[in-house]
Structure formats: C-alpha cells, structure tokens
Amino acid sequence: MNAEQKARIEANRRRALEKLKSRGIIRDDQAKKIESRNSLRLKRPLEQTPLPDSAIAENRAKAMRLYTHHQQNLRDASLGANPSVELDRATSHKRPLDKIRPTVRKQDYIEYDLATMKNSHGGFINVDDQPNTENGNQNQSFEDWKKAQRERRALYEDTEPPEHPSLAPRCTECEINTELDPLLHDVFKLQVCKACVKGHPEKFSLLTKTECKEDYFLTDPELNDTALFHRFEKPNPHSGTFARMQLFVRCQVEAFAYQKWGGEEGLDGEWQKREEGKAQRREKKYKEKMKEMRIKTRAQEYTKKLLDRKHGKEHVHEFSAAIDGGVNEEGLHILKRRCIGCGLETQEIML
Template sequence: MSTPARPALTDEQRKRIEANRKRALERLQQKNGKRPAQSEPSEHQQQPAVKKNKFQPPPIRKQDYIEYDFATMKDTKGGFIYDGPEPGEEDAKTLNDWKKEQQSKELPPPMDLSAMPRCFECDSVDIDKNLFTNFDVRACRKCIKAKPDKYSLLTKTEAKEDYLLTEPEIADKDLLKRIEKPNPHGYSNMQLFVRFQVEEFAWKKWGGPEQLDQEWERRELNKAKRKEKKYQDQLREMRKRTRAEEYTRKLRDGKSLGEKHEHDWSAPVTIDKNTIKRRCIDCGIETEEVVI
C-alpha cells in the first residue's frame, strides 16, 4: 500500500515558515541571555558593558542624614529639637557694619598730637593696643615691662583666691573688664583681668590692702579651726570604735562581767544509750555529750 504524496508548499507558505522559525530562534536566544549571532555588537554598544563590570559604590543618601552641632544646640527641656533662630542671627551684622566697626577700631592717628591717647606713666604715645582696646588702659610697652605688678594679667582663679572676690562680682562685666582665650587645661574659656583694676575693686570692697590681709588671715584661721575640729571629730570617732571593739572582744571572752564565768552543770540526763544532756544552772546553756 503506497503512502499518499505530500502536497507541494507554495512560496508564500515557505516564507511564513521561515519567518516563524527565525522568530522562535530569537525568542530562545533572548530567553537564554544571548544576542543573535547575526548581530555583531558595535564599539558603542560594548562601552556600557565594560563600565558595568567595574565596582561602583552605592550613592550616599544625603537627604536621610542630618547633622547636629550639640555645642550650639539649645536644650528646651521639652523633648524636641529647638527650631528657633540660629546662633548669631539675632545680632548678625552686614558687611558694611563690619567695615565701619573695623574703621572705628583702627582709626588713623589724629593730626593733633595733643589729642592722641598717651601712657599713664610716661606720657608716651606708643601705647599697647591690646590693653587700650579691651581694658581701656593707656600704658606703653616699656611701662608694662617695668611694672608687671600693676599691668600683668590675672586669671579668674587668682582673682578669687588672692583678692577674695565672689563669683557674681567676677561675672559682672561692668565691674571688671576681661578678655577670653581658649583654656589649654579645660573646655571653658580662660578669663584674664588686669591686676591693678582687680586691686582697685578689692581695695574698695575691703577698705584697703591691710583690711584685705586681715580678712585673709581671718579666713585662714577659720579654715585651720575647721580642719582641727574635723580631725578631732575623726579621732573621737576612732576612739569610740576602738572602745566598742575592745568591749565586744571582752564580752566575747567573758571578761566584761568581771571574772570569767564558770558553768555549774546539773546532773546529766540520759537521752539515749550513748547521749547525755547537761545544763548550766546559772546561765542556762545546754550541752549534749556522746559517750563512747
């Protein structure tokens, strides 16, 4: 029995079959991640692939990072961040204001020499700019070196201890002018005062250097008395502890009652075959003895 012959395909059917085969191959290559063999990648197409292989760190999300300066942050005690004006905005100065201020600080020398500031001591015009600007003190460099006891700078601690000034008096800027510098030994700024200005205020407060010395001696005497009283209290407390320990030791050894206690035992009471019990008639202590 002969098989029936296949009908011949027309040209249109062959073109359709070939087109379907090509589309199927392209879909298979795309699924496997491969490019079509007939399409050669150009130099422009290879450039992104080279860049993609290089390590590229992820970008920093700066919008999620907020930096706070805790040194300038104000604690409102309310559990939230202070959203008020920034420090320095209230008294912010423009550039013109700053220039005018600098011009007023560095004024040109006057044409009339009689109007120039002069030294208190020698009437010289070569005064120290630092003392004149910050302390309103007219003194030349020569006199500053010649009289360090008058124009030297004092720290806040020296002003409190040597001249017996209080904290509110030192903090008052109307009473004592000062300059602030970074403190190498701590975080707070160091305050410096001119010695003769501190002395003038101290003489006015205490009545003179003699009265200041008397007040200093009185405080030192009271300090010595308090120290001696504290020492005597500690010595008295130590003696109390010593006596208490001695009494406890004697009580433990039976010496605090005069003579050592001697037990007056009663007749033994038999508990079982090998155990007897005794009791002191005076103190009531009981013992059990095992007879071997």
C-alpha cells in the same frame, strides 16, 4: 579624535571669540593672535613617536634627583643654619631622612613657614590654612573661621592717626610714649604703653578668674558683672571643650578689692581671718576623727570582753620538753611534745 569632533571644537572656539569681541573684552588684534596660535596647534601632529625605554628611565632618574634636592632644601630650611644640627650629606643616604623631624614644634611660634609654603599662582597663600577647601580644615565652618578672624583683628584694628602728634594720647604711667598697648587700650580701656606694661607687672599683669577669687576674695557674681570689670576671653589652654578663660587686669581688680575690704590692711585682715577659719576647721575635723577612732576602739574592747566572758579567754599552748617518739613508717626519727594545759600532742621530725 575624528574630523567631525575637530570641526565642532573649532566652531565652538570661533563662536566664543566672536562673543568676546562683541562684548569688548578682547580687541581684534588679540583675537587674531589667538586664532593664529590655534591654527598652529591644529597643524601639529596629534600622535608623537613614543620615547625609547632609555629616555624614559633617564627622565625618571632626573625627576627623582630634582625631588630629592627639593626635599633636602626644605629640611635644611626647617633645621636652620646651625652646623651642629645640619645633616651629613655624605651619610644621609644611610638613614631614613623622611622620618627625621625637628625636636621643636615650629607651629607653636611660626605663623607662616616659608619652607613649606606652596605657590598657588595667586599669591603665596597657604592652601592648608583656608577653610572649606579640598586640603583645608573640614571640621571648621566658614562662619567659625570668620568669627576667629574678627576676634583676631579686634585687638589690633588700626585707628585713625591724630591731627597733630601733640594731640596723640600718651601713656598715663610715664606720660612720654604714645605707642599704647593694644590689649589694655582696646579691652581694658587703659592708656599704658608696652614698656610700662612690661616694667610694672604688679599693676598691669593679667589674672585668671581663679586667682581673683583666691588672692582678692572676690565672688563669681562680682567677677561676672560686666559693669564692674573689663575682661579678655580666650580659648582654654587645657582643653578646647572647657569654658573660655577670662583674664582681668590686676590694677582694676586690686582697686575693687581695696574698696570692698577697706584698703590693703582690710584685705590682709580678711586673709588672716580666713586662714584662722581654715585652721579651726582642720582642728575640728581632726578632733572628730579622733573621737570616732576612740569610739571604735572602745567598741572593739567591749566586744572582746563579751567574747571572753562567753567563751573564756583564748587558750595559749604551753608545750613540755621533747621526748623520744621512736621511728615512724618512713624510718625517720621523731620527737613528741604535749601541751600541759589541754594535752595536745605534736610530733617533730629530726632531720
């Protein structure tokens, strides 16, 4: 860097300080401190003496030790404090530690892994989770990310507290707890606490659309009617390209099914009726297959009779006793047999 470039940089720096002071962003004492630091920096020599090779090698070795220690801390944090799974420090250099991974997929149950979180100097934010960043997910647009966040917060959005604890909504099942299950309250409009949801799965468990059709004999138009049922949609666990999975609460589906089929006895009668229909259809299909097989067998027998009438029955050879046939060209002793019906002769070699 020559003298002209240094002067231009210094002039630009002074103009920037003047603009900051004129706008009131910094005070005069702060501007003086900045100018003093810049003057000290300019007085330092720009070119330093190169380090010897021994110092460079020592710095590299120290950096490698720090990096190895940091990687070991990350592995210990991911494996946990269980001594049965901790790595042996004495023999750790004999194995490729970079290829060792935990057998459990942590991303299935850990949302924020502190062992792998990076300090971005703006709060501990995992940069890899941010959309449309240099290290983020390039396939997800910002609108898709915002939609996913809205769907995630929709179930757990905080509501205003009641004016008095006695006015808080209570669980309709136990009539004691006021801490309601957010999913059933916000989506299915049911005032049920988490303990009752866990203790009464026969009433508050979630059913898929297929289970509603198979167990309660409901149709697709009935399940697709938003006026009849509340539903909770989530991504299909089998594949992301499949249609979104719809979940229904059992008590609402059961109440509608009882109303449709005439109570529990009517639902059981419909199940028995459908099972009998399935058995009848299986029996009918079996009879049709048997009839088809009999027709095919009779056709084969009729075809065989026609062939016998046209060409006669198939001849079966009846050979006589073996007689001496002498010696062949290779000097082996042979035996001869003759069919009594058609006169076909065969030769057998005696070994």
